[in-house]
Amino acid sequence: MAAGAPRVFVSHLSGVAVFDPNGDQVGRVRDLVAMLRVGRRPPRLLGIVVEVVSRRLIFLPMTRVTGVESGQVITTGVVNLRRFEQRPTERLVLGELLDRRVTLVEDGEQVTVLDVAIQQLPARRDWEIDKVFVRRGKSGALRRKGETLTVEWSAVSGFSLEEHGQGAENLVATFEQLRPADLANVMHHLSPKRRAEVAAALDDDRLADVLEELPDDDQVEILGKLKDERAADVLEAMDPDDAADLLSELPEEDKERLLTLMQPDDAADVRRLLSYEERTAGGLMTTEPIVLRPDATVADALARVRQQDLSPALAAQVYVCRPPDETPTGKYLGMVHFQRLLREPPFTLVSSVVDSDLKPLPPNASLPSVTSFLAAYNMVAAPVVDESGSLLGAVTVDDVLDHLLPDDWRETEFHGPEGVPDGQH
Known part of the structure; x- marks a missing residue:
């Protein structure tokens, strides 16, 4: 930016793309780093925290910024991929x-x-x-x-004093457009105090989505700072399998207290999941797949698939069962992939196009067995059926990956850009 250029308000920089001189995107702005100075001298802006493609947060010194204008940040092209670590003398502006x-x-x-x-x-x-x-x-x-x-x-x-009970409305508004995984990445790098304040400012559904993307330690920390009633509400808003995973990290007394506060139906699903070994189909599955009765039509199935709250993996196929049609269901008859649904007339009954040849998984199937099943049949979800033939739930590929990757995968970057000079912040 040339001397004398207009000032920039930092809220306008959140999420802005960062480009090198060739026009290739390096990442997006997630925060700015400043150093407070003695007296009332304006803080010096040290650099920008940039989230690169691999979701690593790196530090971009302001000396390497050549332009901040027109909704973008331009760098000199020399980027240090070392993970950003905040120093005691530094403050995150946003x-x-x-x-x-x-x-x-x-x-x-x-x-x-x-x-x-x-x-x-x-x-x-x-x-x-x-x-x-x-x-x-x-x-x-x-x-x-x-x-x-x-x-x-x-x-x-008053900027140099730590404030207790600091609000978070404007920070949350700044990150409103972030996907849950990206907001989780931002929250992970906040201080525990600030992380708790942001969690308090999020609504239950948004916080539930973010918790599902955070490392276990952060999940437990945030849940522990919520009032019990709100913690139960957030657990209800989470996918049952993710709620069960989180509760399994808590002491037995805390787990039982929160389960008691949850709605009975939601608590029953979570208790059922907690009864299975963690690295089995029963421990991995969600209890909320799309279940249809045999007399449902293709139009009914497509209407269910279109529901906005469904993950892509759960929306990939529907499961046809006799009543009752909530897990555990009546007799499991088979499944229909959404591509097959798209090829059939809307009035066609799902029972006439069901795939009943593929043997479902038992709840005690091991993680390697589940992985092999998904890989062998090129599927993103698989039904889990008990000995009586009732559908218990479905295992999705994202939950399998969570257990195949290292425990710290959310904090470790894979396959990031290569050939970029590595310096040090």
Whole structure:
């Protein structure tokens, strides 16, 4: 950015693409790193936290940024792929400065930080945070109820103090468009205090989706900081198999307390999953596949497949069973892949196109057996049926991969870009 260019508000940079000089995308902006200075001197902006293709968070120094404009960040092309690690003297601008309560020096009034602006210093490559966009009124109040104003950094105080009970509404709004896995990656790299505040600001469904993508330790930490009633609500919003996995990490007393607070039907599904060994088809399966009766039509099946909340793996096929049609069902008759559904007239009964030749998995099938089954038949989900012929659930390929990859796979990058010079932050 040339000297004298307009300032940029950091909320506009969240998720912005980062390109090298050839126009190839390096990654996306996930945060900015600043260093607070003594007195009321504006903080120096050290660099940008960029999420690269492999989902690793790396540090891009501002000295290697040649442009911040038109909804993109341009770099010199030399990128260090070493994982970003925050140092004690550094502050994450989006993660730690937004939503903070600070004080206007002029009159001592408490205000909430909604955004901050950065600007490149004239004739230099250094960047500073020079403006603060704040809202008057109590923290958490609706924006329209308080006057907003932009002030110089020196006009406020309180950034250097850790604030207890810091809000997270504006940070959550900044990451609103992120997929759950990407938001989980962001939350994993926040401090425990800030992570708990963001979790408190998310609604139950969004938090449930994010928890399913977090490492076990983070899941347990976040759930432990929620009130029991809300923790039970979030567990109900999770897929039953993911809820069972999380509860299995808790002490028996805590697990039983939360199960008691859950809705009976939801708790029954989770208890059933907890009764199976972890690395078996029963322990891996979800209890909520698409189940249809034999007299259902192809049109009925396609309507169920189109449901927005279904994962692609669960939407790949429907399972035809006699009543009752909730797991554990009546007699399992077979399944129909959605590609077959697309080839049939809407009025066709699913019972007439069902695939009954493929033998389902028993609940005690081992993880290698499940993996071999999916690979041998080129499937992304498989039915799990008990000795009486009732459908218990379905194992999806994503749950199998979770158990095949190393325990720390969410924190370890695979197959990242090669040939990029490796330096050090």
